[in-house]
Amino acid sequence: MLQHYFKVALRNLTRNKVFSIINILGLAVGMGVCLLIYQYIHFELSFDDFHENGEGTYRIVQSYTQYGNDEGSDVETTYLTGPVAKNEIPEIADFVRVHSQYGVTVIANTETGVPFEEEEILYTDSNFLEMFNFPLKSGNPSSVFKDKYSIVISERTAIKHFGNEDPIGKVLNVNGGWAIADFSVTGVLAELPGNSHLQFDVLMPMSILLEDEQYTGDGGEDWTNFVTYVKLTDFSDRIAVEKKIAQSITTLRSEPLISGNYEVEVSLQPLDEIHLGSSEIGDPITKNVGDLDNIKTYSIIAIFILLVAWVNYINLSSARSMQRATEVGIRKSIGAFRRQVISQFLVEAALTNGLSMILGFGIAYMLLPFLNELMGLSLILDVATQYQFWIIVALTLIIGTVLSGAYPAFILSSFNAVGMFMRGPVKRKGFSLRKGLVVFQFVTSILLIAGTYLIYNQVSHMKNSENNMDMDQVLVVRGPRVGIDWDQMQPKLETFYNKLKSHHSILKTTGSGSIPGKGFDWRTGIHRVGQSEEEAESTSIVFVDHYFTDTYQLELLAGSPFLEEGSFRSGVLINEAALNAYDIKSADDAIEEKLVLNGDTLKILGVVKNYPWASLKEKHEPFILGLYGSAMTYFSLRINPANIQKTLAHVEQVYRQIFPGNPYSYFFLDESFNRQYQADLRFGNLFAAFSGLAIFIACLGLFALVSFSATLRMKEIGIRKVLGAGIGHLMGLLSKEYMILLLIANVVSVPITYYIGSSWLDNYAFRTELSIEFFLIPGIILLAISLLTVSYQTFATAKANPVDALRSE
Structure with a gap:
């Protein structure tokens, strides 16, 4: 009988070619799209699962409360958190610290002297490549950091600096941040997996960083800019370990925590949950933070697309069912049981769904490059080797067969055999299921x-949006990193600015430690004189020169801009959001008020309108502009776009003349901000x-x-x-x-x-x-x-x- 069912099903498919094509094509597109979405979701859920020893590895996350108020969570600990926790807590088998090289560093091959800017640099402990299974193309994971002047680079970085030569043993000069020295290449990383929350091009030894006076001097243990990972022993009680680490941190940082009236709680974040669990916490390390809400949205879309395709099948099958009334009547009149009639229609549905699934694979394969281009990924259809995928395929076919075949099967099999020979289709009044399904399709589409x-x-x-900061026609040039003489920097900057403005297309210039969309220089608690310390508000600070407000055309609500001969301690500018934060009634009232920052008193010179320093997804937060004459991480140039190529050529010529040996790079602020x-x-x-x-x-x-x-x-x-x-x-x-x-x-x-x-x-x-x-x-x-x-x-x-x-x- 099964063979007969398939034969009849094939005949029906070929006899009604248009409807068969529409059914199969609709289901195939739906299944193909679902396969693509499944591939993407699988990729998002697979982050960091390539680490062979990843189970039992956690990242320390700290949550703070101050005076009973939630102050948020972050992953930044002190450099002592890992060592102290390991010594005091027997359940911790090992730890690794990671520290980002904030900003850009210049690295040059000592043989060629050609400098390149490198941004993706991490300082790590020597056991980093043993705890994490990042593939090494050359070098031994256990010995790459035996020498503190060792450096590990990615394959693409090796090609950039050394071409096709073997880089092992070659020397790179690093100039920037905490490392200004020559380093020997001891390892070359193969291409990093795309599903890693850590993405980097250069690894440098933590020992170099910890030699900086920032950490060797008094209070060095209070700098919280390290990310610490711990490996627990087998069968460790994670909750108990979290409490022990929190107690360890509270003891280690008792003075700043008590003085700020902070309480800290610790949670251990599993390695494979970091990618999708970092959007709500402060995290300077994780790249391409995932969004669980987006994954849920895509999953719902996939389900609805498949439902719309199945609804098509149900509608067409039920609409055509009356044409097959005679066929069913003959079957029942010669002895067919109802279950056999139902089986016939379910076999047809199974055949249609099966053919659609095969075609859906082809559609998914063709659409995959489109998905990769949209999402900036390099996905491949590798799910076919996973047993979970085939379970989902089987369930999809079963559910699809039942959903799309059951309704017409049960409707037709329920009719009386004699009634099926009556002339003309049976008409039903009212709002039928078919109409309801059409409405469902329309609602889904809307x-x-x-x-x-x-x-x-x-x-x-x-x-x-009107953002109170004019970003149009602002050219940004990265500041120098090599050959910096701080005693001569201020006159050199003035020379640089004057030479730039000698060109008629360059209208204004300024230097700053950061720019909109690129973060800030510093963040700390600040309160107004007259407020208690517990009223201190977390405030972002960016260092700028005295040209900044004019170049960016910031609107002052009260007060005056910086004076050329001023300094950070001679006064700062605040934004409107800071007025509420520091309990100041109006912009005029803010002038001559004083702020307390780490014991220093700063006078408020002026108040600027709120402007976006970060994405407009976030609300305006308290912000301070502080004067620093040699601020030069970025140079911002307001230009006339009439002859952009000649302007760019002039800027590059002046830059290379004033800052020889530094790589030159630029971008336009509005494009960078909108990224x-x-x-x-x-x-x-x-x-x-x-x-x-x-x-x-x-x-x-x-x-x-x-x-x-x-x-x-x-x-x-x-x-x-x-x-x-x-x-x-x-x-x-x-x-x-x-x-x-x-x-x-x-x-x-x-x-x-x-x-x-x-x-x-x-x-x-x-x-x-x-x-x-x-x-x-x-x-x-x-x-x-x-x-x-x-x-x-x-x-x-x-x-x-x-x-x-x-x-x-």
Whole structure:
């Protein structure tokens, strides 16, 4: 019988080619998209699982409260946290510390002298490559840091500095940060896995960093800028270890914690949870932080796309079921049991789903490069070797077969055999399941269109918001790192600025320790004179020269900009957000007020309007601009874009003349700042792509339903045409049912759209509004798409010769 079922199923597929193609294509696209989403989700969930000894490895996360208020969490510990914890806590088998090289460092091959800027540099303990299984192309993991002047570099860094030569034993000169010396290359890393939360090009020994006077002097143990990983012994009680580490930290840093009235709690974050668990904590190390909410969103989209495809199958099968009433009647009249009729339809559904799955693999393979380009990844379809994948495939086929085949099977098998021989299709009144499923498809499509529209609106809102800082036509040049003589730096900077401004296209210049979108120089607790220490607010500080406010065209609400002969201690500028933080009533009241920073008293010179130093996803926070004449991590140049190439050539010439031996690089501030929204844009692009595919699948089903409906009404249409009905009237007659369903879907989708849109916008401090077009435009777009889909078939039907339809009469 099973062989017979398959034979009949194949005959039905080939006899009704158009409907079979639509069913299989719709399901194949749905399954292919789901496969792509599964591949992406699997990649996101696979972070750091390549470490062979990763189980039992944790990162220390600290959560602070001050005066009962939650002060957030971060992963930055002191350099003593790891060693002290290991000595005091027997459950800790080992530890590793990691410290970022903040900013850019210049590294040059000592033989060629050619300098390159390197940003991805980490200082690590000597056992780093033993605790973590990063692949070494050359070198021994246990001995690469035996000498404190050893350096490990990535393969691409080796090619950049040494070409095709063997880099082992070669010497690199490092100039920047805590290391200004020659280092011998002792290891070359193979390409780092893309699913690692740590991404770096250079590893340097921690011992070099710890020799700096910052850590050897008084209070060195209070610098909290190390990330500490611990390896627990087998069967350790993680919660008990967390409490012991918290007690160890409290003892180690008792003075600053007690003086600031801080309480600290420790949690141990498993290695494989870092990628998706770092968005809510301070983390200077993790690259490409994942978003669990996005993964949930993609999962829901995948499910809905597959449901839309299955709904197509159910609708077409149930709509065509009456055509097969005679077949089922004959089967039942010669003795077929109901379960056998059901089995026949389930086999057909299984065959359709199976063919769709095979085609879906091909579609996924073709769409994978598109996904990689959208997400900036290099994914490959490697899930076929995983047993979990085949379990999901099997469940998808089973669920798809039951969902898409059960309804028509049970409907037809329930009819009386005699009734099935009656002439004409059985008509059902009211709101049928088929209509309900069409509404479901429409609602899903509207939600996806609305989501795409909202994402792009929000990103556009953030990029184009009035931000009180003019970033247009600002060219940023990285400051020098090599050959710095601090005693001569100030006159050299003035010479540099004057030579730059000698070109007519360069209007203003300034130097600063950081720029918008690139973080800040310092963050610490500050309070106003008259406030208690417990009222201190965490405040960001950026060092600038006295040209900064003019170059960036900051608007002063009160006070005056910096004087040329001033210094950091002679006065600072604050933003509006700092007024509330320091309990100052107005900008005018702030002038001549004083702030306390680490015991120093700073006068407020002026108040500037709030401006974004980071993404507009975050609210404005207290910010201070402090004067530092030799601030030169970045040079910002306001230019006239009339002849950009000549301007760039002049800037490079002057830079190389004033700062010889330093690599020259530049970028435009607005482009750099807007890269903060790259993740949102990628999310929007992927959301739009998946939405388009879901709508395509829905339109396939709508086209097939309209075609079938028109086929059933050919004689009616023929009679109406004979009696004088026009093409427009007939098109309206055939389209009316689906337009009513679309109207119902629009009404149903409004509260759902509002709830989901409002919830998503709650993640943004500066958000667009849910105006009326947010609810109208998705419906109008879907209406246009639906009309195009329906009109093609209804027009063809209405144009048909009525004689052909009535010939059999």
